Amino acid sequence: MNVNVTQLSKRYDGDVVAVDGVDITFPSGQTTVIVGPSGSGKSTLLNLIAGLLLPTTGSIHFGNRDVTRIPPEDRNIGFVFQSYALFPHMTAEENVGFGLLESRLPASQRAEIVESTMRRFGIERLRRRRPGELSGGEKQRVALARALARRPAVLLLDEPLAALDAQLRERLRSELKSIFASLNVTTIHVTHDRSEAMLLGDSVVVMNEGRVLQHDTPQRIYRQPANVFLARFFGDANLIEGHLDATGRHIDTALGSLAVSEPGATAGPVVAVIRPEMLALAPSHPDFTVRVEHAEFLGSRWRVEGISERAGRIIIDLPGDVAIAAGESLPLRLTRDSVHVIAAEDIAIGAHHEPDLTVTRRS
Amino acid sequence: MNVNVTQLSKRYDGDVVAVDGVDITFPSGQTTVIVGPSGSGKSTLLNLIAGLLLPTTGSIHFGNRDVTRIPPEDRNIGFVFQSYALFPHMTAEENVGFGLLESRLPASQRAEIVESTMRRFGIERLRRRRPGELSGGEKQRVALARALARRPAVLLLDEPLAALDAQLRERLRSELKSIFASLNVTTIHVTHDRSEAMLLGDSVVVMNEGRVLQHDTPQRIYRQPANVFLARFFGDANLIEGHLDATGRHIDTALGSLAVSEPGATAGPVVAVIRPEMLALAPSHPDFTVRVEHAEFLGSRWRVEGISERAGRIIIDLPGDVAIAAGESLPLRLTRDSVHVIAAEDIAIGAHHEPDLTVTRRS
């Protein structure tokens, strides 16, 4: 069952526009991740879809059914809260069974569903425990089991990994991935974490300031970001200014002439997106040279910040098994035949958007 | 000034041993990061060094001075709390100046120090703001400025990035790195985040269950982990069982005979540590083949989980610009000439340590 939101807006008291005319189709049975910085309106959008908030304008459809004014209890959804919101006065088992109480199923059948759901999430041992006696990871599993026990048509998750520590988060991320894959439920997952978004989403919606910037597969968003905000949001990027020639196939940059991966944009000033991993050491035939400013060891790789005389500050990822020290000179080449460019009109979007760094800029 | 802790232990009521006979030398002017899972005793150790807790046994020296029983106010330290603990009734400026009030400096000189410290951290615009009016990143800067304004001999930081969201954390991490580099203060930084540890530490202390497992440079810990816990804690690792031959130079494994990078261990059963990025596609001369189980797109790379008929489950990192799908067969080779091995007696340490996954294992 598709979920469609059409021209959806939410305006709070005092004219704060949290969601601003959003149109999205969430494909049936797939996982769509909504990602954006805090304040981008992603959680508000999720609450609107759940019916926990009412939209100011616009509509929400589950399949053909208009649910815009339907209360949450009649939408047949499952919702996983960031805090999990497990009922503290009930055992894990009672929590998982809560959504079945309103159904007309006989008690024995309800118990069976609870049992099989808990077994599926590997939490049947926790049956009699209360939320206060569960670890973060266990709570997350109970919350998922509770949301899924009544077989909702739509599963909504609001940053379910944000409350966990880094290691546990990584582990449960992979677990969520396989749970989503095994479900045939339209799933909408909200996060501020871009790697979580890339990992979990069949498709990813990037939001900022209440609007949708791009809705695409993770690969496409990473490789062909629509504007500067997106290029920076999904991983680091060297944004090299250039001039697209009349054929639309080549750009002139400080690093030389580069082929364009998707030809056809209008000639004029553009920005080439060169990811740090698209550069490699080339002692014999370097395209250009940088002087190392900082070199950070990250285990599997070095994150190097260098200065190129021609192109200014460049970020490069190099394998972790070499030795790199500040001050040395690195001969580099571009490992791709062509690069993605951002057209003139999309450069401005996000070019000056650096949340929380306003202070440094001012000083 | 070196900081030395000697045979330091902390036992709480009810016989919980939080820190268990720890010996560490924190080198003068360098940054040492203490990292470990939650409950490893790292924060307790920091609080002992600060004097906020008293040790059960053992001693702490700042240079030649025994500070074991000295209260925190007489240790000349700077401490940055996870919550920042900025005084809510004071402006940013008053917070930064707090540590100078007890000094005998004239007011004008104090104001000068506050002014220059705030300028240095790019927060002079926040002078009259109260903590309630600051963002997370701004609070962190004020807390750092407050801790450093009185030029402490030792700077202690307790997870100062944990309260921030992922993106801001990454940005401030790099900022902290350059702040630490510019200071000539013995710095001890506690975190549970291993990439933070690798990035920030001149050296890294890994703790678990109150004990020190390894104290070394990040590169050495990543490349030559002392035991299975460490191999897994710093990034993912394929742990391939093997048999070290009598020369101590080669091991027999399911992936064939491999050279040992540091020869000399006792012959017998060992484990070879093969990081995911040490494997690469080799269509022409593969060492072995895996069938892809999961492939996760992470932007710059694919994280692939495959099954090798000979060696079981293998994790591989491959470049992000190829196309990989579950089910296909990948020809792989090892890109290193030799591998690090963990000796028989160190295999057990951490081999069965998977916090918070006890439930899945039981089921």
Added chain:
Amino acid sequence: MRSGEEKSGRWTGIALVLPLLLFLTAMLLYPLMRLSALALHRGLHVDAPMLHALRNSIILSLGVATVSILLCLTPAWALARWPWRLKVALRSALTVPLMFSGVIVGFLTILMLGRVGLIPTLLASLIGIPAGSGAAYGAVGLVVAYLYFEIPRATLALESAFRDIDIEYEAAASTLGARPWSRIRRVILPLTRSAIASTFLLTFSVSLGSYGVALMLSRRFTILPVEIYTAYTGLLDDQRASTMSLMLVAVALMAASLTPLVNRRRV
């Protein structure tokens, strides 16, 4: 406990709390012993009027507590959940009756229910007879007067309990298909049960001990505190006053000892 004073801390702390302990001993234990001695020194003597006053006191307090809880549950809930600015004003207004002297409460009650009070006058003009005239001086007057200070108290206590319950529990219940009544029954009431019980006990205890108001009103409905006052100041009968005091203390202590029980069950 992170203040670098762990070791010495315990003793410093005890030294600081010592005045409090002395106060409790001097003001609680010693006089209670004297009270018991006075009550028993010629043998315990309990008569029917005493028991009657005891029964009246308990009935009155139970009634006032029950009515307060029933009347205050929904307003407290609404106050806790709706985000108005009006709420702050309302909350302040509620604290005003709590600050009034008992003598004023009694006086105000007489103005409402007394012989020329609002209600009897209204009733007289509506149905022709001055019904309820003099009600101020009986059980009805007492209940009304007690509600005067118990309703604000109960509302404020319940509101703070309701505010402590994370609104996400209700949101979670509604996403799980629970309709409003089911949310109240299965989530809200179980989570606030102990707070409601504590508020009940609080209201009960305060009503039990109040006597300033009763002294002005209660002429036909004898309650224990007023009887104690009369016994001591009017009849100068120390033993009678002590005996009834012990009865009142016993009931108050029983109520007090229930409070931790009720709170322990909180999850």
Added chain:
Amino acid sequence: MRSGEEKSGRWTGIALVLPLLLFLTAMLLYPLMRLSALALHRGLHVDAPMLHALRNSIILSLGVATVSILLCLTPAWALARWPWRLKVALRSALTVPLMFSGVIVGFLTILMLGRVGLIPTLLASLIGIPAGSGAAYGAVGLVVAYLYFEIPRATLALESAFRDIDIEYEAAASTLGARPWSRIRRVILPLTRSAIASTFLLTFSVSLGSYGVALMLSRRFTILPVEIYTAYTGLLDDQRASTMSLMLVAVALMAASLTPLVNRRRV
């Protein structure tokens, strides 16, 4: 506010709170108007004994509030900071005097300070003369009796304020070189200033309104609530009682109106 009822919510909420509003109107506005009318209907008349009683009431309440705060600050701090099991017991013990009836408090005070009370008896055997005999019936007796219920109240209120202050502020101050006295002066007191002021006002208001205890004790020290009682029940002088009631209400309202001011300054 996430309950899917935003739009209708405001009106539902007002409907739910309506009974409370009616109660406030009926019990607060109407009787106060009647009170004013009674006080003024033959012209406002204020005489010296009234003013004397007013002055006594204010002095007594200010004194009791000041002494309570001074005595309770350190024990409350210790209670809030030290993690003992004993603490829970102590906190429960403190609620007991709060639950006692005023008549019992009066009685207990007489047993302590009365003609054959503990202190006079002790003093008599120590220094030969029954010093302080009869103190129970004057200002001293009143202060002691009021402290009886104000000390537990102030301790509990201050303790909860101290508990709300994150212990990390103290730890931060000590890592910044501040010694204990400097931590108290620069961090703890500024952070608890408004809580201390609120507690002072609370203690003041309660003392101001109390009259049950005073009725048993105060024979030589006239205070307003007792005078009102006497005027109404003894002399049957409605106007006099109303006038003094209005004076008392005015002081109580002034104290009440200070409370939000004090709290607003909280950071």
